[in-house]
Amino acid sequence: MKEKPHPENYIYRYLLYLNYIFIIFLGLSYLSIYINPVNFWAISIFGMAYPVLIITNLLFIFLWIGLKKSYFLISCVAILIGINLIGKFVQFNFFGKQNSPIESISLLSYNVHNFSQKSKKSVFDKGIQHEIFNFIESQNSDIVCLQEFNYIGENIYASHAQLKQQLGSNNYYFESYFNPKKNKVFGMATFSKFPIMNSGYLDLEETRKFGTFIDIIRTGDTIRVYNIHLESISLNYVDYSFVSGITAGDSIQKPNTRLLLNKLHKALINRTRQVVVLKDHLSHSPYPVILCGDFNELSCSYNYRNLSAGMLDAFVESGNGIGKTFASFLPAFRIDYILFDPQFKSFDYEEIKINLSDHYPIKNKLYLK
Numbered sequence: 001m002k003e004k005p006h007p008e009n010y011i012y013r014y015l016l017y018l019n020y021i022f023i024i025f026l027g028l029s030y031l032s033i034y035i036n037p038v039n040f041w042a043i044s045i046f047g048m049a050y051p052v053l054i055i056t057n058l059l060f061i062f063l064w065i066g067l068k069k070s071y072f073l074i075s076c077v078a079i080l081i082g083i084n085l086i087g088k089f090v091q092f093n094f095f096g097k098q099n100s101p102i103e104s105i106s107l108l109s110y111n112v113h114n115f116s117q118k119s120k121k122s123v124f125d126k127g128i129q130h131e132i133f134n135f136i137e138s139q140n141s142d143i144v145c146l147q148e149f150n151y152i153g154e155n156i157y158a159s160h161a162q163l164k165q166q167l168g169s170n171n172y173y174f175e176s177y178f179n180p181k182k183n184k185v186f187g188m189a190t191f192s193k194f195p196i197m198n199s200g201y202l203d204l205e206e207t208r209k210f211g212t213f214i215d216i217i218r219t220g221d222t223i224r225v226y227n228i229h230l231e232s233i234s235l236n237y238v239d240y241s242f243v244s245g246i247t248a249g250d251s252i253q254k255p256n257t258r259l260l261l262n263k264l265h266k267a268l269i270n271r272t273r274q275v276v277v278l279k280d281h282l283s284h285s286p287y288p289v290i291l292c293g294d295f296n297e298l299s300c301s302y303n304y305r306n307l308s309a310g311m312l313d314a315f316v317e318s319g320n321g322i323g324k325t326f327a328s329f330l331p332a333f334r335i336d337y338i339l340f341d342p343q344f345k346s347f348d349y350e351e352i353k354i355n356l357s358d359h360y361p362i363k364n365k366l367y368l369k
Contacts, residue, residue, distance in 0.1 A: 016071055019060045023078045026053040030082045033305050037268040044268050050300035051089060051332035054079065088299035089332045091319045100347035100365040103219055108141035109292035109338060110361035111229070114150035114186070117356055124152050129159065132356050137166045141363060142193045143216070145227040145292040149174070149189040160189065167191055171216075173199040177208040177229075188212050188293075190227045197222065204277055207231055207270045211278060215287060221368055224285050228278065228293030230303075231270035233263050271296060275303045288368060291339040294359065298335060299323075307339070314338035314364040317346035325351055325360050338364045345369055 025046055032047035046053070057075040064072035079086075115129035129151075136144055144167070151159040157174075164172055169191055176187035187209070194216040202211035211228040282289055291311065297304045299313070315323050315334065323334035336359055340346070347365040354360065 012067075012069070015060075015063070019057075019064075019071065019075060022053060022056045022060065023075060025049065026057055026078050026082070029053055029300055030085070033085075033300060033302055036302055037272045041265050041268045044301060045264065047300045047302075048298055050085070050298060051330070054086070054089075055331060085300055087316060088313070088323070089334065090322050091316060093318050093320050098347065101367045104347060104365040104367040105143060105218060105223070105290075106139075106141045106363065106365050107143045107145070107225075107290065107292060107338060108136065108139050108361060108363045109145040109147075109227075109294075109336060110136070111147040111294040111336060111357060111359035112149060113357040113359060114148050116150075117358075124150055128356055133163050133166055135354060135356065135361075136163065139361075139363060143225055143290075143292075144189075144191040145225070146189045146191075147227070147229040147294045148186070150184075150186045152184045157185065163189075163191065167193075169193050171196045173212055173214050175201040175209055175212045177210075188227045188229055190214055190225065192216055192225075194218050202274075202277055202281055204270070204274055207274060210274045211281075211293070213281075218368070222287045223368065224287040224289050226278075226282075226289065226291045226293070228291060228295065230274050230294070230296050231267045232294075232296050233267045267296070271303055275307050279307065288341045288343045290341075290344070290366060291337070294336050296335050298333070304337075308337075310342075311339040312342055312344070312346065314340065314346045314349040314362075314366075315351075317349070318364070319349040319351075323351065325362055327355065327358050327360055336360075336362050338362060338366075340366055343369055 028043060028046035029050040032043045035043050037044045057079055060075045061072045064070070064075075110132075112132055114124055115132060116123050116125055117128045149159075151157070160172065160174060164170060171192040171194065172190060173196060174187060174189045176185055178186070188211070190212060192214060196214045196216055198215040200213055201209050202213075203209040210230055211226055213224055213226045215222055215224050282291070289311075291307075295304065295307070299308075314337070322332050324332055325336035326333040338349070344366040347367065349364045350362065352361045352363065
């Protein structure tokens with residue numbers, strides 16, 4: 001009589017198949033770095049899921065080791081293939097840490113989320129604005145780049161004047177994403193302790209204004225600083241509830257899925273086009289470049305790879321721990337960056353975990369060698 005397979009064998013087989021699926025997904029996340037979203041946008045979703053896919057494969061490694069099965073080697077090989085990517089998400093720069101030279105430029109970049117804290121409805125809150133302004137003042141940074149800088153009221157530029165006064169500087173440049181309305185302004189603001197010699201903005205006909213730049217003079221050197229806010233997915237309260245429901249194991253509703261995928265598709269295509277314009281602008285800069293802002297892209301993405309080519313990443317150069325700038329349940333979700341020309345040396349990168357926005361502010365010091 002033929003002996004029936006032991007139930008444990010079925011469990012192992014099921015787990016192994018599941019492991020293979022997550023390995024394939026991890027491989028697709030690697031491929032997403034090299035495939036233009038304009039040509040095949042859906043593969044970018046796997047790049048967005050990279051942190052979750054790495055964690056899942058690590059869990060499989062520990063599981064197989066605990067079960068004394070050699071299958072753990074499969075996920076080990078899959079992770080090792082993309083080992084260079086891990087440094088974009090986790091860094092250990094504790095050893096050999098140096099003090100920044102006195103001539104270094106200190107930078108702060110912060111998406112202030114319309115001064116509405118973590119509210120998905122983006123309701124302007126004067127109290128939150130006051131707290132954020134006080135926080136920015138306490139950092140005493142030389143250059144401050146703010147995204148989603150919003151004000152509603154009779155004097156729409158009153159908040160600019162207030163922050164200038166708190167920072168003790170009249171050097172600033174603001175550009176609205178769209179044409180300002182009568183009682184509302186919404187855009188990107190850059191404040192500088194150094195004189196601004198030139199300024200301008202970047203836009204794309206199909207989207208909004210997505211970046212500004214200022215040319216500053218520091219100890220005889222002219223430096224160009226960009227304040228960037230690439231196209232957002234524009235998730236609303238319903239979208240966030242839907243995504244949270246998926247992670248909690250709720251049933252998936254097709255209309256919500258279709259709407260969310262449409263938003264992802266549109267944002268990916270627009271960001272890719274914006275990056276093309278930005279790269280061209282960067283290539284024509286006559287000065288060393290610093291790039292700050294909210295890219296709305298993980299570092300496991302085509303657009304990050306394209307934009308960061310030939311530049312250095314402040315987190316990679318002088319950061320520590322797990323990079324996370326988006327204040328959500330998602331692990332290692334770093335979408336805000338400070339990139340710079342190799343002529344600079346990075347010191348003291350930090351993500352400040354304060355809950356005044358749906359993003360965390362990032363700060364850094366750069367020294368022009």
